[in-house]
Amino acid sequence: METPLLELKDVSMMYPGTLALDGVSFRIRQGEVHALIGENGAGKSTLVKIMSGVLTPTKGRIFLEGEEVAFGSPLDAQRAGIAVIHQEAAVFPDLSVAENVFMSSPVYAGRVPLLSWKEMHRRAAAILEELGVPLDTRAVVKDLSTAERQLVEIAKALTHRARIVIMDEPTSSLSAREVEDLFRIIRDLKASGTGVVFISHKFEEIEEIADHFTVLRDGQYVGEGQVRETSREEIIRMMIGRKMEQYYPERDSRPGEVVLEVRNLSREGVFRDVSFEVRRGEILGFFGLVGSGRTEVMRCIVGVDAWDSGEVCFEGKTVRFRSPREAMRHGIVYVPEDRQLQGCILNMSICENITLPLLTALHKRGWIDQVRERRFAEEYAKRLEVKAPHVHVWVNALSGGNQQKVVLAKWLAAQPSLLILDEPTRGIDIATKAAVHALVADLAAQGLAVLLVSSELPEVLGMADRVVVFHEGKVTGVFDARACTSEEIMRAALGHGERGVV
Amino acid sequence: MKNVRQGIRIGAVLQRWEVILSILLLTIMVVNGILSPYFWDVRNLFNTTFNFTEKSIIALSMALVIITGSIDISVGSIVALSSFCMGLVASYGAPVPVIVLVGLLVGTVAGMLNGFLVGYLRIPAIAVTIGTMSFFRGIPQGILGDKAFTTYPEEFAWLGQGYVGGTLVPFQLVVFLALALVVGLVLHYTIFGRMVYAVGRNEVAAVFSGIPAKRVKFAVFTLNGLFSGISSVLLTSRILSTRPNIAQGFELEAITIAVLGGVAITGGFGGIPGVVIASFVIGFIRFGMGLMNVPGRVMNLVTGALLIVAIVIPEFIAFMKRRRETDIVEGGNV
Amino acid sequence: MRVPRVMKTREFTLFVFLVVFVAVVGMRSPRFLAVENIYDVLKDSSVLILASLAQFLVLLTGGIDLSIPSTMALTGMLLGMFNIAVPNLPFYVYVGGALLLGFVLGSFNGIVVARLRVPPIITTLGTLAMYRALVFLVSGGEWVSAHEMCESFVSIPVVRFLGIPAIIWYAFIVFLLVTFFLTYTWTGRSIYATGDNRNAARLVGIDTRKTDYLVFMLSGVISGLAGLLYVTRYAAAQTDSATGYELQAVAACVIGGVSVFGGSGTSTGVLLGALFLGLLYNALTQINISPFYQMLVQGIAILIAILANTFAERSRAERLLKTRRHRV
Amino acid sequence: AGEQAGAAAGKKLRIALVVKNLGNGFFEAARDGALEAAKELGDVEIIYQGPSSPTAEGQIEIIENLIATRVDGIAISANDPDALVPVLKKAMAQGIKVISFDSGVSEGGRILHLAPSDTELIGRSQVKLLGELIGWEGEIAILSATAQATNQNAWIEYMKKELAENPKCKNMKLVAVVYGDDLSDKSYREALGLFKSYPDLKGIIAPTTVGIAAAAKAIQDQGLTGKIQLTGLGLPSEMKAYILSGVCEKMALWNPIDLGYSSTYILYNLIKGKNTGAVGDVFSCGRMGEIKVGPGGVAVMGEPFVFTKENIEKFAAMF
Numbered sequence A: 001m002e003t004p005l006l007e008l009k010d011v012s013m014m015y016p017g018t019l020a021l022d023g024v025s026f027r028i029r030q031g032e033v034h035a036l037i038g039e040n041g042a043g044k045s046t047l048v049k050i051m052s053g054v055l056t057p058t059k060g061r062i063f064l065e066g067e068e069v070a071f072g073s074p075l076d077a078q079r080a081g082i083a084v085i086h087q088e089a090a091v092f093p094d095l096s097v098a099e100n101v102f103m104s105s106p107v108y109a110g111r112v113p114l115l116s117w118k119e120m121h122r123r124a125a126a127i128l129e130e131l132g133v134p135l136d137t138r139a140v141v142k143d144l145s146t147a148e149r150q151l152v153e154i155a156k157a158l159t160h161r162a163r164i165v166i167m168d169e170p171t172s173s174l175s176a177r178e179v180e181d182l183f184r185i186i187r188d189l190k191a192s193g194t195g196v197v198f199i200s201h202k203f204e205e206i207e208e209i210a211d212h213f214t215v216l217r218d219g220q221y222v223g224e225g226q227v228r229e230t231s232r233e234e235i236i237r238m239m240i241g242r243k244m245e246q247y248y249p250e251r252d253s254r255p256g257e258v259v260l261e262v263r264n265l266s267r268e269g270v271f272r273d274v275s276f277e278v279r280r281g282e283i284l285g286f287f288g289l290v291g292s293g294r295t296e297v298m299r300c301i302v303g304v305d306a307w308d309s310g311e312v313c314f315e316g317k318t319v320r321f322r323s324p325r326e327a328m329r330h331g332i333v334y335v336p337e338d339r340q341l342q343g344c345i346l347n348m349s350i351c352e353n354i355t356l357p358l359l360t361a362l363h364k365r366g367w368i369d370q371v372r373e374r375r376f377a378e379e380y381a382k383r384l385e386v387k388a389p390h391v392h393v394w395v396n397a398l399s400g401g402n403q404q405k406v407v408l409a410k411w412l413a414a415q416p417s418l419l420i421l422d423e424p425t426r427g428i429d430i431a432t433k434a435a436v437h438a439l440v441a442d443l444a445a446q447g448l449a450v451l452l453v454s455s456e457l458p459e460v461l462g463m464a465d466r467v468v469v470f471h472e473g474k475v476t477g478v479f480d481a482r483a484c485t486s487e488e489i490m491r492a493a494l495g496h497g498e499r500g501v502v
Numbered sequence B: 001m002k003n004v005r006q007g008i009r010i011g012a013v014l015q016r017w018e019v020i021l022s023i024l025l026l027t028i029m030v031v032n033g034i035l036s037p038y039f040w041d042v043r044n045l046f047n048t049t050f051n052f053t054e055k056s057i058i059a060l061s062m063a064l065v066i067i068t069g070s071i072d073i074s075v076g077s078i079v080a081l082s083s084f085c086m087g088l089v090a091s092y093g094a095p096v097p098v099i100v101l102v103g104l105l106v107g108t109v110a111g112m113l114n115g116f117l118v119g120y121l122r123i124p125a126i127a128v129t130i131g132t133m134s135f136f137r138g139i140p141q142g143i144l145g146d147k148a149f150t151t152y153p154e155e156f157a158w159l160g161q162g163y164v165g166g167t168l169v170p171f172q173l174v175v176f177l178a179l180a181l182v183v184g185l186v187l188h189y190t191i192f193g194r195m196v197y198a199v200g201r202n203e204v205a206a207v208f209s210g211i212p213a214k215r216v217k218f219a220v221f222t223l224n225g226l227f228s229g230i231s232s233v234l235l236t237s238r239i240l241s242t243r244p245n246i247a248q249g250f251e252l253e254a255i256t257i258a259v260l261g262g263v264a265i266t267g268g269f270g271g272i273p274g275v276v277i278a279s280f281v282i283g284f285i286r287f288g289m290g291l292m293n294v295p296g297r298v299m300n301l302v303t304g305a306l307l308i309v310a311i312v313i314p315e316f317i318a319f320m321k322r323r324r325e326t327d328i329v330e331g332g333n334v
Numbered sequence C: 001m002r003v004p005r006v007m008k009t010r011e012f013t014l015f016v017f018l019v020v021f022v023a024v025v026g027m028r029s030p031r032f033l034a035v036e037n038i039y040d041v042l043k044d045s046s047v048l049i050l051a052s053l054a055q056f057l058v059l060l061t062g063g064i065d066l067s068i069p070s071t072m073a074l075t076g077m078l079l080g081m082f083n084i085a086v087p088n089l090p091f092y093v094y095v096g097g098a099l100l101l102g103f104v105l106g107s108f109n110g111i112v113v114a115r116l117r118v119p120p121i122i123t124t125l126g127t128l129a130m131y132r133a134l135v136f137l138v139s140g141g142e143w144v145s146a147h148e149m150c151e152s153f154v155s156i157p158v159v160r161f162l163g164i165p166a167i168i169w170y171a172f173i174v175f176l177l178v179t180f181f182l183t184y185t186w187t188g189r190s191i192y193a194t195g196d197n198r199n200a201a202r203l204v205g206i207d208t209r210k211t212d213y214l215v216f217m218l219s220g221v222i223s224g225l226a227g228l229l230y231v232t233r234y235a236a237a238q239t240d241s242a243t244g245y246e247l248q249a250v251a252a253c254v255i256g257g258v259s260v261f262g263g264s265g266t267s268t269g270v271l272l273g274a275l276f277l278g279l280l281y282n283a284l285t286q287i288n289i290s291p292f293y294q295m296l297v298q299g300i301a302i303l304i305a306i307l308a309n310t311f312a313e314r315s316r317a318e319r320l321l322k323t324r325r326h327r328v
Numbered sequence D: 001a002g003e004q005a006g007a008a009a010g011k012k013l014r015i016a017l018v019v020k021n022l023g024n025g026f027f028e029a030a031r032d033g034a035l036e037a038a039k040e041l042g043d044v045e046i047i048y049q050g051p052s053s054p055t056a057e058g059q060i061e062i063i064e065n066l067i068a069t070r071v072d073g074i075a076i077s078a079n080d081p082d083a084l085v086p087v088l089k090k091a092m093a094q095g096i097k098v099i100s101f102d103s104g105v106s107e108g109g110r111i112l113h114l115a116p117s118d119t120e121l122i123g124r125s126q127v128k129l130l131g132e133l134i135g136w137e138g139e140i141a142i143l144s145a146t147a148q149a150t151n152q153n154a155w156i157e158y159m160k161k162e163l164a165e166n167p168k169c170k171n172m173k174l175v176a177v178v179y180g181d182d183l184s185d186k187s188y189r190e191a192l193g194l195f196k197s198y199p200d201l202k203g204i205i206a207p208t209t210v211g212i213a214a215a216a217k218a219i220q221d222q223g224l225t226g227k228i229q230l231t232g233l234g235l236p237s238e239m240k241a242y243i244l245s246g247v248c249e250k251m252a253l254w255n256p257i258d259l260g261y262s263s264t265y266i267l268y269n270l271i272k273g274k275n276t277g278a279v280g281d282v283f284s285c286g287r288m289g290e291i292k293v294g295p296g297g298v299a300v301m302g303e304p305f306v307f308t309k310e311n312i313e314k315f316a317a318m319f
């Protein structure tokens, strides 16, 4: 058997307080797409960080084409031909797209080490073109949407002539079309002999792109195999240690009166003439391609941004909130899509995060009732199965998926009457996802109105009663989720196709 | 499972910091006592607090400003402006309560202006306060020019110079400790305090969680103005006169005290007990050196070095305990 | 209508603001527009331009260097004393000495920040006092005065090259070097990257500690040169030389559009910001307002500049909640 | 200053010289004078102190510390005539003898004030000096220290009076008073501003050591030597170059050494109870002879001394 490109033997990683990896072995061969599978907090990202020199393992050895190596810094790994797309896009918000793409590999014009901006823009444009996203390379990254940032991050990894490309949940914020473009590139990489490590919580993707898989559970190696020879059920069983019955909850919805009505809402250059309404007990899905303007609409509704024209009616009254605080007072909560920046405060404890929106409820004349606060936080952390030693650890010590759970717990604890979820299951493992779905369904059954923004078509179809489809800031269709096909929705999302029914 | 990482809870970090500061304070007291026969004298120890309580009072509110992730370098100028207004009303024969009220009010209003620009207009605090620093002091400078206000009523002097009920305890010191208690309780045990920390650690997430970040910032700057006003009342009363160059350089001293007290200059961390201890650390170090006639410049050298060393000590202890792990937090903070 | 890209930049806004300012003052006092006055403004602003560029590099990484004036004073004093000890050396020896001393003082800051991980504002608040105390200690409180300075020393800022005084050249050359360094070298770009997102910078393989060290070192070197020019221009090295430059330099940067949180700003902006302050001081001494009101006018002008700047930026559709966490 | 610190002083009298700020040549010279007197007197120890920047708050802190160490006498050159009064009163209440020198403290805050020279005399003589230099006609300006500087402001008052009252000055016109804050760069800039705003300017009076040196440099740099006359108060060692090159033909100052010397003697006599400091009291001050306390508790040391090309070398070596 040929020597693997990269081999990790018996690697352990101890965070203060957590044993994140416990004697894991992993190898990636030439021309192979190797999926790394596991629940939230299984240790996937930790493994990635070890392979990319960000972390030094507490135990274990790393071999690069048979030779033992020790990566002291990300630069060492980079020099060794390892390119990484990190789970949370590590971009430079004030720098241009081109610069972001080439930050790890300077572009020089000639022999002298002087940057060539022209060449840099040209090459960045070429790479983005190949990825199917012709972004303006001069645009500043902080003006991009989450998905576009993710694409920049991907482009960054492609600038290297890397022998190994590691992708930690690259698709979590991409839409179907971009995922297709990414897969095309992965196939090209594979063809040229590059080894690709691919992490995703979406089985459709793994089945489509991966050859081989390794499963981790609670920081331990569980097993590996060929994707084609293993059934989905089996992988899931390896992953969660039991069988999964059902992905989406049965729902028996009987929508009540209209809770929120949006009429002809427009915001210059972002969205136009958006109208929809949502009823008590109804889950209204929002589907669209990346940057189609769904997030923008939600931000306007909860008062983060202002709209130019149109009207929002909540519980029969026209409203115009000036801040999320005001919206919350009226019973509307918005769970933002960017958990690291908007969703939670990383260097605060789980407990403090969960109770943040409730401060006004948890005090006696301004004083915080510490006991009630803790009990409350523990209750919600438990309901969402947040994996942490206790509620006083900082959120940045949690895995990406568990962070997302904290974010959800936080807003559910606010007990709203209208819940806006923006990409709520991004980066959440399949079991937890099912739990979240069950929870949302349960809330809806109790009479809560839910706006569910998601870029995952199956999720939208599986959860929503009706689906509002966006294309470039306009509503191109409203469909009954039970009586339509994914093709219809995709067509509307791409901008062709007639306006939907209902 | 018990929490292994001490660094995770603010409480734990604070304790460690305060312990270090307290040890430092004790060391200073002992060393000074050995070096100067005048140090361990109750009267002297109480009297020397006159030299720092005014700055320490500002350091309390400055701590809140810094915790929200801002900074205010206009405090010295607020003191000057508020002292000027007190002098103005005093020159028209206003009684003591009115003078004091004017002082507090002017400080508060000046703080509100800063708070408005930083909180509501979202201009970076350092930019705003660099401007208001000249602006606030420019007003008395322009109107008073080379003149001074010296006509304060005699009873006014007690506030800044008096002692509490026949004891050796200066009234100023009592004011400082009382304010420290209040601010400490508010910061550490109320929802307002929690909001201050939340805004300092991640303003965006705080806003999305329904924290009125603008109002919080406005409030801490206003408080800083009010405390500068209080400081101004005490200082003016202590020197019984007002010139436009009063309280020059207070900003850096207040920031120094807050930072030495463990308030993270990047925002989000720190607490009031540390600030109080740090006031005494700096105050007693300067007092000790003063007793030994160390020139002011050299005192600055020592406090400057202390500032750096105080930050290095816990790092060093942590280093000795275990080799530091890589400090890369997962992902980026965009 | 398409507007050229330059006209949309912050620097352009500031430039227009400057032109308007000059025109307004010029109307009140025509002498202000005289060629030799512009010369004087440039000469007067040179030291501030240097200090601001030094500050700029540090601000870019999200730090701040408050020790600049003390570094200037200490370098100036030591060189003044050196010039007494060894007079009449060629000018480049003194300039070299200034760069070297600045290098040492800046490196100390850099090492404390990068190695000992003391936050920049604390480190430099400390060295601000410490370096100043050293000036006092080495000089014993005495001046180095004009008659003690040798010809080649005092002539450093005033000799002319192509008819332009050297002091302007020094500022101009440093400006060009900084601009070039920041735009065309990878190290320069990594300074921006470090300030913009430290974690991401580490992930792409930038040694952020090295960057921290580098900016403080460079800030020291530039401040050293500024200190030499300060002392030679006024032909006196004193304990109190250059006090107040730390905040003036920050003000120049902020007016020039540099983010105090790091990661954005251009050297051109800084140059314009420093020139604005230079013009302002110059104008204040020439229009007939009471000198007592200078500080007030100065404060108002700085506030207006900052406000104008902020709103120009705001109107460019910067969105509320995308702003990053504050760092000082 | 450290060498005198804390040493077991025995029976020595401890006299503190508190100056406006450390690092100022003028006061360093005054300290030398005080040390000279201490040596002559034998049982006196001098404590030389000053804040790092010229502020009243800094001086107050020093005085609080001096009270704590129970010194016997304090001589202070005040940054603010009023702000120091409360703390000096406190010192006097503890039995410490307090005098001010050079820059005075308001009555009530000190036993007496030792003026280097008569304030009125200084102010008026400055105008006369400049008058001689510019031939008694033309525009003149004053470049001062900070707007709050006590002694400068008092002198400026008398300069204005002299201009108004002296018939010889009727053709001299004071066009501006500007403030250089005792910073080289600001003083220099203000001087340049004067040249430009008043193209017909004939002379500048700079009654402050930093200001006069900066003004001299500005005149020299602009090639205005001879066209604009400069006078004021400056230290010979700092101004030597400009006096020799004719930028500033004449300037005045009293001898700071003598000032420190006399202050020490006066305090010594007060502490020993030889004098009370009441108006009319006469102190005997070693080589300085006798100094008499005048109205308002002000004792005047002597006339300001004028430095010219001829004598500058000699004095530059001294202070």
Ligand SMILES: Nc1ncnc2c1ncn2[C@@H]1O[C@H](COP(=O)(O)OP(=O)(O)OP(=O)(O)O)[C@@H](O)[C@H]1O
Pocket: A015, A016, A018, A019, A020, A038, A039, A040, A041, A042, A043, A044, A045, A046, A047, A087, A387, A396, A397, A398, A399, A400, A401, A402, A427, A429, B329, B330
């Ligand atoms: N900086 C840290 N400090 C302490 N513990 C950490 C830290 N980062 C991660 N952990 C812990 O290590 C374990 C593995 O986390 P990791 O991020 O590798 O999970 P993951 O498999 O990538 O999960 P996800 O699918 O949610 O991204 C988790 O239990 C997490 O709480």
Ligand SMILES: Nc1ncnc2c1ncn2[C@@H]1O[C@H](COP(=O)(O)OP(=O)(O)OP(=O)(O)O)[C@@H](O)[C@H]1O
Pocket: A142, A143, A144, A145, A146, A147, A148, A173, A270, A288, A289, A290, A291, A292, A293, A294, A295, A296, A297, A337, A455, A470, C319, C322
């Ligand atoms: N910070 C920003 N500044 C300026 N424009 C932005 C910003 N974020 C997004 N946009 C733009 O606004 C439009 C709508 O983006 P939005 O984030 O609302 O889309 P979305 O449908 O929610 O997609 P997703 O959230 O999946 O990226 C896009 O054209 C995007 O480029």
Ligand SMILES: [Mg+2]
Pocket: A044, A045, A046, A087, A168, A399, A400, A401
């Ligand atoms: Mg992960």
Ligand SMILES: [Mg+2]
Pocket: A294, A295, A296, A337, A422, A453
């Ligand atoms: Mg979105």
